[in-house]
Amino acid sequence: MNTAVLPPVSELEPEVLQQIDDCVERWSDQEGNLIMILHEIQNHHGYVPRESSLLLAEKTGVPLARIYEVLTFYHYFRLVAQGKHHITVCNGTACYLKGSARLLGELESRLGIKEGETTEDRLFHLETVRCIGCCGMSPALVVDETTVGKVATTEVAGIIEKIRIQEDTHE
Amino acid sequence: MNRNFAQTWETLRHGITIAQEDTWIRVGMDSGGIAAGAGRLCERLVTEVAAAGRQIPVRRVGSYGYAFADPLVEVKSADSPPTLYGRVDDALAAAIVSEHFGRGRLLDGHIIGSRRRGTVINEPVTGILVKDTSLDDGDKTGFFKDSLAAELAEHGLADSVQTVGALDLGIYDEGLAVQLLPSGVTYTNVLSRDISRIVTESVKERTVLNHLLWAQPDPQERIVLRNCGIIDPECIDDALRHGSYEGFVRALTAQTPEQVIDTMKTSGLRGRGGAGFPTGLKWELTRQPVADRKFVICNADEGDPGAFMDRSVLEGDPHAVLEGLLLAAYAIGAAKGYFYIRAEYPLAVKRVQMAIDQARQRGLIGDNILGSGWDFEAAIRLGAGAFVCGEETALIASIEGRRGSPEPRPPYPSVQGLWGKPTSINNVETLAAVPWIVAKGGEAYARHGTEKSKGTKVFAVTGKVRHAQLVEVPMGTTVRQIIFGICGGVQDEVPIKGVQTGGPSGGIIPEPHLDTPITYENLSELGSIMGSGGMLVMNENDCMVDVAAFYLKFCVDESCGKCAPCRAGGYQMLQLLLKIAKGKGTPEDLALIRRICQAMQYASLCGLGQTAPNPVLSALRFFEHEFLAYIEGGMPYARKLKKAMAEGRNLKDVV
Numbered sequence: 001m002n003t004a005v006l007p008p009v010s011e012l013e014p015e016v017l018q019q020i021d022d023c024v025e026r027w028s029d030q031e032g033n034l035i036m037i038l039h040e041i042q043n044h045h046g047y048v049p050r051e052s053s054l055l056l057a058e059k060t061g062v063p064l065a066r067i068y069e070v071l072t073f074y075h076y077f078r079l080v081a082q083g084k085h086h087i088t089v090c091n092g093t094a095c096y097l098k099g100s101a102r103l104l105g106e107l108e109s110r111l112g113i114k115e116g117e118t119t120e121d122r123l124f125h126l127e128t129v130r131c132i133g134c135c136g137m138s139p140a141l142v143v144d145e146t147t148v149g150k151v152a153t154t155e156v157a158g159i160i161e162k163i164r165i166q167e168d169t170h171e
Numbered sequence: 172m173n174r175n176f177a178q179t180w181e182t183l184r185h186g187i188t189i190a191q192e193d194t195w196i197r198v199g200m201d202s203g204g205i206a207a208g209a210g211r212l213c214e215r216l217v218t219e220v221a222a223a224g225r226q227i228p229v230r231r232v233g234s235y236g237y238a239f240a241d242p243l244v245e246v247k248s249a250d251s252p253p254t255l256y257g258r259v260d261d262a263l264a265a266a267i268v269s270e271h272f273g274r275g276r277l278l279d280g281h282i283i284g285s286r287r288r289g290t291v292i293n294e295p296v297t298g299i300l301v302k303d304t305s306l307d308d309g310d311k312t313g314f315f316k317d318s319l320a321a322e323l324a325e326h327g328l329a330d331s332v333q334t335v336g337a338l339d340l341g342i343y344d345e346g347l348a349v350q351l352l353p354s355g356v357t358y359t360n361v362l363s364r365d366i367s368r369i370v371t372e373s374v375k376e377r378t379v380l381n382h383l384l385w386a387q388p389d390p391q392e393r394i395v396l397r398n399c400g401i402i403d404p405e406c407i408d409d410a411l412r413h414g415s416y417e418g419f420v421r422a423l424t425a426q427t428p429e430q431v432i433d434t435m436k437t438s439g440l441r442g443r444g445g446a447g448f449p450t451g452l453k454w455e456l457t458r459q460p461v462a463d464r465k466f467v468i469c470n471a472d473e474g475d476p477g478a479f480m481d482r483s484v485l486e487g488d489p490h491a492v493l494e495g496l497l498l499a500a501y502a503i504g505a506a507k508g509y510f511y512i513r514a515e516y517p518l519a520v521k522r523v524q525m526a527i528d529q530a531r532q533r534g535l536i537g538d539n540i541l542g543s544g545w546d547f548e549a550a551i552r553l554g555a556g557a558f559v560c561g562e563e564t565a566l567i568a569s570i571e572g573r574r575g576s577p578e579p580r581p582p583y584p585s586v587q588g589l590w591g592k593p594t595s596i597n598n599v600e601t602l603a604a605v606p607w608i609v610a611k612g613g614e615a616y617a618r619h620g621t622e623k624s625k626g627t628k629v630f631a632v633t634g635k636v637r638h639a640q641l642v643e644v645p646m647g648t649t650v651r652q653i654i655f656g657i658c659g660g661v662q663d664e665v666p667i668k669g670v671q672t673g674g675p676s677g678g679i680i681p682e683p684h685l686d687t688p689i690t691y692e693n694l695s696e697l698g699s700i701m702g703s704g705g706m707l708v709m710n711e712n713d714c715m716v717d718v719a720a721f722y723l724k725f726c727v728d729e730s731c732g733k734c735a736p737c738r739a740g741g742y743q744m745l746q747l748l749l750k751i752a753k754g755k756g757t758p759e760d761l762a763l764i765r766r767i768c769q770a771m772q773y774a775s776l777c778g779l780g781q782t783a784p785n786p787v788l789s790a791l792r793f794f795e796h797e798f799l800a801y802i803e804g805g806m807p808y809a810r811k812l813k814k815a816m817a818e819g820r821n822l823k824d825v826v
Contacts, residue, residue: 030550031590032570039553039555069573075556076514096476136241
C-alpha cells in the first residue's frame, strides 16, 4: 500500500487525534483491547480510516500489519466511507427461503449498484448481513437503524423513494 | 459461607417491593417486537394511560416467544387474569386503555389464549374465547361467536360473560375451540349443538364437559425462558422480585464450588451451543488445573442464520445469563468473565451491559461479593461478524484481540484457554438454565427430557411455518409435535419437505423422519446436529440443491482460510454444486462431492470445516433424486426451475 499520499500522523485533524487518544486511554489497562478500540473508531466515523489505524499503531505499539490483519478478517469492519443511507438485506436462512434474493435483486436494479457498493451520489449503500435474528418477520430489511419486516418486492421502490423525498425536502 | 442464605437474600432484596402488582401493561420490546413497532406502541400506551387519568404502569419486557404475533402487549387488571394481545396496532392500544381497562371489555380478534389450560371451573365464567382452528377455507369464528352470544343472552348472561374471537389458542386442526375464562378450561371440536350445553352446564353449573375437554398438557416447559416476557430486562429490581440471583446467593452462602459442580452433574445438562458436552464435567475439568488466573466466557456469538434463541434470552432476561456466568465462575474459581456478543445485536449488548452495571451496584459483581470474600468482574467483548468465532479456540483468539483463527485441540480451553489460562466457555442458553438448576436442584432438571438428553431445549422455529416462534420443549419431543402441535403446521398448506436443524453445520430432517424424538444422538444419526436450536421449515417449493448451495456458500464465505480442506474443499465443492444447479452437472460430480465431503470431515482443523459438508451430505442422502433430476434434465430443466423459484411457484407443478 502507498503510504506517501497520507499525511504524517502529526498533521491529522485534532478531533481525530483526540478521539483515538481517548479510546486508547480508556482501554489501556484491558488485555486484548484492539478489537474493542476498532469498534469505537468505526462507531465514530462509520468506518475505520487509514489515518486512525496509523495513529493507533503508534499509540499502542501494535504493528500496522496486525491491525489490518484484524480489520480485513472481520466482516463488520469497513475500510472506506459508506453512503449516507444504509439498506441492509438480511440473508439469513429464513429470509432466504422467503425471497431475500428477490429483494436484493430489486434493490440492485432500482439503485443501479451491486451489494457492497455505494451509489454515485453517495446517498445509498447496499449490503447484506448474515442474520439479524428477526426470523419471525422474514424477509427483513434494515433501513438505516430501522428494521422493516415481511417486505414484499413491490414495496422496495417505495422504501427508496421515501428516502429520496426526505433528502429533497432537506435541501 | 460466613453468612446464612436467608439473611443475605433478604439484604439483597432490601427495599424492593416483593408483592406482585395487580395492574400492569407489559410491552414486548425485543428486537423483533421493536421492528414490528413496539417502541411507538409503548409511547402510545403511556400517552393513552395518562390521558385517561389512570395509574397503570407500562413496562418493557423481552419476547414471550410469539414472534408471529409481534408486537405483543400483555395486560392485567385487578379483577381479571392476565390477557395477552398480539398484532397490536395504534387503534388497539387506544382500545386497550379505554375498553379493556376502562370498561372491562375484552378486545376481539387479538387475544392469544393461555397455554395453561384448566381442567376444573372454580370461579364464575367471565369470558369465552372462540377460535376456528380447522385448516379448511372459511373461518366460522364469527358465526359461532354470535351463536354463543345469543345463547348466553337467552339465559340472561349477556352482561356477565363476554364472547370474543381469539387470535390463537395454541391448538390447530381441532375444529372450533373455545376457552373459558378465567379457568382456562378449553373445549375443542365444538359443534353448534354443544353451545347450549356449554352455557347451561359449564357457564351456569360450572361442570366440565369431559367429552369436549382439551386435556393434553402443554408440550412446552419454560426453564430457560422462565422470565422472558415477564421481567423488565433493564431493571434488576424486577429480576430480583422474580427470584433472579436466588440460586447464586444460595450457592455462595451455603455450597462449596464442588457441590455446585455436583448439582450440574446430577442435572445432566449438556452444552446447548451445539456439541452437547456435559456442563458439569466441563466445569470440573476447568476447576482441576492449578493456575493463577481462570476465566469464564459466555459464548453469545449466535451466528447461525435463522436462529434467534440467544438474542431473545439476552434481550429478555440478561440477568439469568449473568447469574449463570457468576455460578460458573464460582464453581471454577474464576475471577473474570466475558460476554462475547455479536456486534449485530446492539440491543442485547446494551441490556447485558445494563445488567452488569446494575449487578455491580447491588454488590453481586466486584470485590468481596455479598461479604463472601470472593471477587468477580464481568465485561463485554464484541464479535465482529465472523461465524468461525463461535468455535472455542477462535473465540478466545478474538477476545485476545487477534483474528479469529482456530487452533488445534488439545490442549482444550479447560486447560489452556484465554491468555493460556484454564477457561470454561458456555453458551447463552446453557448459562441461562444454570440458575434454575442450582435453585431447584439437579434432580428437578433431570426429570425433564430423556435418559441421555436431559432437560429442555429452546428452538427458534421459522421458515415456511404458520406461526414462527420461540419454543422451549423437553428433550425427546418430536419435530412433528413442535411444528404441528405448537406452531400450527405449515404455511399456506404447502406440504412440508423437511426441517433443517443446526444451521450451516446441521442437516435436513426429511418429512418421514419428523416423528424422531429430539435428542443429541437421534439428530446425529440422521446426519444433522442439535446445533444451537434453529429449526427451519422447508416445503415443497424449496429446492434442496439450492438450499445445500446456500449453506455451503455461507461456510465458504466464513472459512477463516487457515487449513486447506476447508478453504479449498469448500470452494471446489461449491463450484460443483453451482454447476449442477445450472444443469451442467454429471453423475461423476456427485461422487466427487461425496469425496470432498469426506476429506473435509476428516482433515479440517476446526468444527466449522468438519461440519460444513453436513447440509450437502444430508441433502444428498435424502434428496438425491433432486440432484439427479438436474443432471438428467440438463439446462432446460435448470432454467425452468430457476424461473419457478424466482416466482415462488410450486416446484411440483414444474417438474
